[in-house]
Amino acid sequence: MRVLLVGNGGREHAIAWKLKQSKELTKLYIAPGNPGTAQYGENVAIKAEDVNGLVKFAKENKIGLALIGPEDPLAEGVVDMLEAEGVKAFGPSRAAAQLEADKAFSKQIMRSSAVSTAEGRTFTRFADAKAYIASRDEPVVVKAAGLAKGKGVMVCNEPSDGILAAEKIMVNKIFGPAGDKIVVEDKLIGEEASILAFVDGRSIYVMESSQDHKPIGDGDTGPNTGGMGAYSPAPVVTDEMMSQIEREILVPVVDCMNRNETPYKGVLYAGIMVTAGGPRVLEFNVRFGDPETQPILMRLKSDLLEVCLAICEQKLEDITLEWDERPAVCVVMASGGYPGNYEKGKVITGIEKAEKLDNVVAFHAGTAMKDDKLVTAGGRVLGVTALGDTIAAARARAYEAVDKINFEGAYCRRDIADKAIKSSR
Ligand code: AMP
Ligand code: GLY
Numbered sequence: 001m002r003v004l005l006v007g008n009g010g011r012e013h014a015i016a017w018k019l020k021q022s023k024e025l026t027k028l029y030i031a032p033g034n035p036g037t038a039q040y041g042e043n044v045a046i047k048a049e050d051v052n053g054l055v056k057f058a059k060e061n062k063i064g065l066a067l068i069g070p071e072d073p074l075a076e077g078v079v080d081m082l083e084a085e086g087v088k089a090f091g092p093s094r095a096a097a098q099l100e101a102d103k104a105f106s107k108q109i110m111r112s113s114a115v116s117t118a119e120g121r122t123f124t125r126f127a128d129a130k131a132y133i134a135s136r137d138e139p140v141v142v143k144a145a146g147l148a149k150g151k152g153v154m155v156c157n158e159p160s161d162g163i164l165a166a167e168k169i170m171v172n173k174i175f176g177p178a179g180d181k182i183v184v185e186d187k188l189i190g191e192e193a194s195i196l197a198f199v200d201g202r203s204i205y206v207m208e209s210s211q212d213h214k215p216i217g218d219g220d221t222g223p224n225t226g227g228m229g230a231y232s233p234a235p236v237v238t239d240e241m242m243s244q245i246e247r248e249i250l251v252p253v254v255d256c257m258n259r260n261e262t263p264y265k266g267v268l269y270a271g272i273m274v275t276a277g278g279p280r281v282l283e284f285n286v287r288f289g290d291p292e293t294q295p296i297l298m299r300l301k302s303d304l305l306e307v308c309l310a311i312c313e314q315k316l317e318d319i320t321l322e323w324d325e326r327p328a329v330c331v332v333m334a335s336g337g338y339p340g341n342y343e344k345g346k347v348i349t350g351i352e353k354a355e356k357l358d359n360v361v362a363f364h365a366g367t368a369m370k371d372d373k374l375v376t377a378g379g380r381v382l383g384v385t386a387l388g389d390t391i392a393a394a395r396a397r398a399y400e401a402v403d404k405i406n407f408e409g410a411y412c413r414r415d416i417a418d419k420a421i422k423s424s425r
Contacts, residue, residue, distance in 0.1 A: 002027045003305065004058050005041075006048050006078070007069025008034045010332075010365035010383035011290035015069060015304070016040045017361060018297045022305035031057065035374055036364025051078040058087045065090060067308055071287055074266075075101035075147060090308040092286050095262040099253075100286040103145045103183045110281060113256035115249050117281040120185030126170040129182060133162040139187040144169045146178030150226055155187060188282065190275040191419065193234045194292045195242075197250050197270075198307060200316035201263045204254055205307075206246050208299055208323055209237040210292040211420065216339060218415045225339045226380055229416030231329040231391060232295040235423045236274050245272065245279050253284070265311060294363050294385045295328035326359075329394040329417045330385040331402050335366070336409025338379035346376040346407040354401035359387040362405065376407055391420045 001024050005016055013036035019025055020040040028041025031054060037043060046053040049072050058066050066082050068074055068091040077094030091097075098105040104122040109115075122145065123129035133140055142165040144152030152175050156162040162184070169179035194212055198205040210232035216222040237245070249270055257264040269285035269292075288296075297304070301322040310319045335342035344366075351362045351374070363385060366378015384401045388394030395417045402412055 001025060001064035001305065002062055003029070004054070004061070004063045004066045005030045005033075005037070005069065006054060006066065006073060008032050008037070008048065009069065009290050010363045010380065011288050011293040012069045013037050013363040013365070014294045014297045014383075014385075015067065015288065017363070018300065018304045019067075022303045024303070024305045024309070029057070029061065029063070034364045035367050035369050048073050049076070051076045051081060054078055055081045055085055055087070058082055059085050063087055065305070065309060065312065067091070069287060071097065071100050071147060071285065074286055088309070088312045090312060091266040092264055093262070096257060096264045097286045098262070099257070099264070099268075099284045101147050103143050103283070104181055106284050107183055109253060109256050109260065112260075113252035115252055115281055116278065118185040118188050120183050122181060122183050123166075123170075124181050126166060129166040129170065129184060130163050133159050133166060133184060136162075141185050141187050142166050142169065143183045143185070144175045144179040145181035145183055146175070148175040148178045151175070151224065152178055153224075188273040188275050188280055190273045191236045192282070193237045193272045193274060194230075194289050195237070195245050195250075195270045195272055196289060196292065196296065197246075197268050198311055198316060199254055199264050199266065199268045200311040200314045201258070201265050202314065203316040204246065204250050205316055205319065205321065206242065206250065207296055207321075208232050209234040209242065210289070210296055211236070212289065212292055213413060213416055216413075218413050223339055225334070227289075227291045228332045228334065228413045229330055230289075230291045230295050231327060231394070231417040231420055232292070232299055233327060235420050241274070241279060245270065249279065249281060291330045291332055291383045294330040294383045298328040298361065298385050298387055299324040299326070324387065326387045326389055327391040327394045328385060328387045329391065329398045330363075330383045331398045331412050331416045332365075332380050333382045333384060333402060333405060333410050333412045334380050335376050335378070336411050338411070342379060343409065344375070344377050345370065346409060348374045348376060348381070348405065348407045350405040351382075354384060354404040357386070357397060357401050360397060360401045361385050362401065381407065381410070391417055395421065
């Protein structure tokens with residue numbers, strides 16, 4: 001089968017690496033891909049946001065399955081457009097993608113399905129948001145309702161900070177039209193976990209749990225990033241809690257999406273806060289997480305292409321997935337200065353040495369080829385991922401690999417997976 005994978009991050013390198021192991025795969029195209037994905041297929045110069053270009057390419061190249069990595073093309077309706085042309089596509093329709101692309105819609109679905117989440121309200125006028133925030137004496141979280149590259153959420157401990165955040169989003173439009181509408185919600189306290197599930201409209205298969213590390217600094221300090229590392233499984237999610245999340249969050253939401261006539265197909269990602277009162281939803285994403293996908297797919301033994309095809313044919317119930325018992329840890333190496341300004345074009349060395357270690361893959365994110373050399377080309381450069389017999393062993397191996405890789409200004413957190421190691425002691 002000829003497959004088109006859309007995206008160019010670490011997540012897409014991990015998906016390409018996994019697809020390449022499928023016996024069903026005859027040819028893999030990645031649009032636009034990165035030097036990492038180029039090891040497993042042909043990169044084609046079509047941007048992920050160029051939905052018309054993607055559809056045209058899929059038709060002309062007899063693509064059997066298109067797999068969409070990032071949220072923007074999903075929110076633009078690329079799946080509907082591909083399916084209208086007879087191309088199978090893995091991911092939700094434009095209407096179902098609102099679960100991520102419109103946080104007000106997402107809150108509405110959670111309310112209708114009685115899913116536990118932070119108390120929240122939606123505003124389209126700044127004056128109303130200001131009056132509401134001023135009336136609260138608890139910390140608030142202010143969220144641009146639309147897509148803002150993962151940066152549209154501001155956690156505010158003082159009402160005055162909340163008002164300032166709402167003003168920046170709604171009046172100064174720092175996230176553009178994504179801030180025409182905002183959601184203001186209560187701040188939840190606890191440890192976060194990412195729960196990803198395969199969904200085919202009816203059936204749900206919950207993958208192994210994972211945890212991301214959003215802030216730039218050790219000990220969760222400093223500004224948020226796209227994710228500085230991840231590990232799987234996340235011990236904070238016990239088996240019992242996993243069943244509760246499936247029963248009380250995933251099943252009701254998938255049912256509600258059907259009742260709403262926006263049936264869900266693809267990967268449903270629930271960002272969870274494990275609070276003293278149990279798991280609560282922070283957000284839904286309509287795709288694989290980045291960097292959670294890197295450790296999760298290192299642990300998936302089954303054929304990913306077979307699963308994606310079964311989902312497109314509504315046959316997920318026929319599938320059982322096998323997982324490697326061993327934990328996996330992904331450490332992101334970033335450009336110095338990220339998530340602020342950073343320089344690009346720094347030569348990267350040592351990947352081969354790092355990958356000589358057993359069960360290590362250095363997934364590319366922001367890399368490029370320049371004059372036959374691999375150079376940095378983005379904020380998050382590599383996601384160095386390792387399996388180990390214990391989470392501590394996986395962590396040690398991931399850092400051993402990181403220490404073999406060099407580029408000027410390279411930065412990584414040194415405490416990835418520490419929470420898991422502490423809690424498993
Ligand atoms: P979101 O994109 O909605 O997941 O938000 C990004 C990050 O903001 C989350 O991973 C949390 O760290 C934080 N966050 C979002 N909503 C809340 C909330 N209600 N309480 C506390 N933290 C939150
Ligand atoms: N790791 C967070 C995300 O993919 O949105």
